[in-house]
Amino acid sequence: MNAVSYISDQLSKRDKNGKTEDVEDKVAVQKREKIVRRRSKFTSYAWAVILFFPQWLIIKPTQLIWWIISLPLLLIEYGLKSRLQRKSTKRSTGTLQSISELEEDDLAGGDEIFLQRDAVKGSLAPAKYRRSRSGSRSSTVMLGTKRMGRFLFPKKLIPRSVLHAEKRKRLVVDLDETLIHSASRTTSHSNSAQGHMVEIRFAISGVSTLYYVHKRPHCDLFLSKVSKWYDLVVFTASMREYADPVIDWLEGSFSGRFSKRLYRNNCILRDGVGYIKDLSIVCGPTVTLGEVILVDNSPISYAMNVDNAIQVEGWISDPSDTDLLTLLPFLEALRYTTDVRDILALKNSEQAFLS
């Protein structure tokens, strides 16, 4: 405040002296600046004094330690950057090529890798990388001899065609001893009283028979879950007159429906062997054999399509059976595969790799 009053006094004195206004203004501004500079110097000194010890005892040592710790990282980063720069200068096209989503996302467009057996250790090692484009595939030549051939890597894990297509894979299920078990009235059954009663009248003979039908444990849960993932088809080796009421009863207990029903007359009878289910009749114009799964308890039924089958234990009366429940995670995972035969053929162990 003293300084300000001094300046104002001086100014008033100079006014009185009658000097020109411009010169006075200049002098006043210079003086003000001087005062401000002095003040800022003072504050900076004050800050320096306050911060002296923290800065030299804490901040600077921390910076030094951090710099020492991060030095290797810095060196690596520097090395990588210089290497990248060298590469980018070599390439005429540019550094990063954006990934086009529309490109073929199946195996054909991926990169490939060769595996060669290490002669000393006997283990496999990637011998050679090759980057291939779908266009230049025809010109690539196989190098080295390997049992498993070359590996191709897909661009996407699940191809777009499988993930976004509205069509679903088909799950063909057997009826007797897989989903249900039925016994005629005459045969004694431990819990026949609780079973669902179905009366079957054969049109040809006119004889009617009463059947007690029992659902396998977790059958409803299985069907309701599976109907969300697959188009369900029921394929039974039993006769239509018997199967239809049973299927109707099953359909009443879960939200979905069977999209197709196939009976004994759709099976192929082989003398001395039994009824064989030919899955090619389940395939349609849009559904190939690689998208059909058969769940059956009898190996004879799927003898023609071994690589499409999932075997379950035949069920009669065991109340603690969990086969249908244990299949659920596998079936859920199987719905996105490109060809179910690749996975289901693994039951033949190494034979699957030789095809």
Add this chain to the structure above:
Amino acid sequence: MDTEIPSIRLEESGVLEGSVIATGTLRSPSFSGGAMERRRSNSRTSSGRNVKSSNDISSASKIFRNLLILEDDLRRQAHRQKLLKWQFTIFLSCLMGVAGFAFYELYFTNGSVKGLQRYVFQFILLFIGITVALFHLGGEYRRTIVIPRKFFASTNKGIRQFNIKLVKVHSTWNEKFTDFVRFTSRNVAHFNIYLLTKVCRLSKENAFVVFWTSVTVRSQPRIGAVDVKLVLNPRSFSAEIREGWEIYRDEFWAREGARRRKQTHCET
């Protein structure tokens, strides 16, 4: 006459699908030992053909690719089940904690609780008791706690016939620590980006936002077989195939990780 029909049909379907005829013949039915022998010889010739022709995708490659898809979905399921189990375990233990507190206050404290407080405690006890009973009777306890706990055992029972097995991968302490650091920094970064862009209304080109975005790129979670993986049964598959599968999987996920980082970089 009957025995001839299926094989012809199969070959036809193989041609229609555009696949190699050799595959069709390989997948022809076999009922006797003799047929099995024929099948093996067929497969050998077909594999030889595959190796020679360079344009065919090897069956190993196709199988491994489908195994990858299978494994990824099983991993997703395992995560879901684990989450379900933890959620409901915490929920139930909270309920039991509150019930235990109410029970203790009602019957085990010296100065007995009186008035409205007593009614409140009794109501809480009764309410939780009924909830737990309904939870158990409605099958929710089984669905949310019993089945997720048995997930690995039950899945392995289902896939045993295909000679594969789902196993847990135990990560070392430093991997766990890295995961934790990544998890924390990723979430902090997301929170900060949210604060800066939504609350402070900063643009995406702002230096702070760019910095936190780069943090999210650097702290992406580890991908691949880090916690759950499929292994081929050593009794059914040779060491070469099993090793090939491991290499294939690791290589695929390494590429996938690189691709994701690259994509995020392009976006930023």
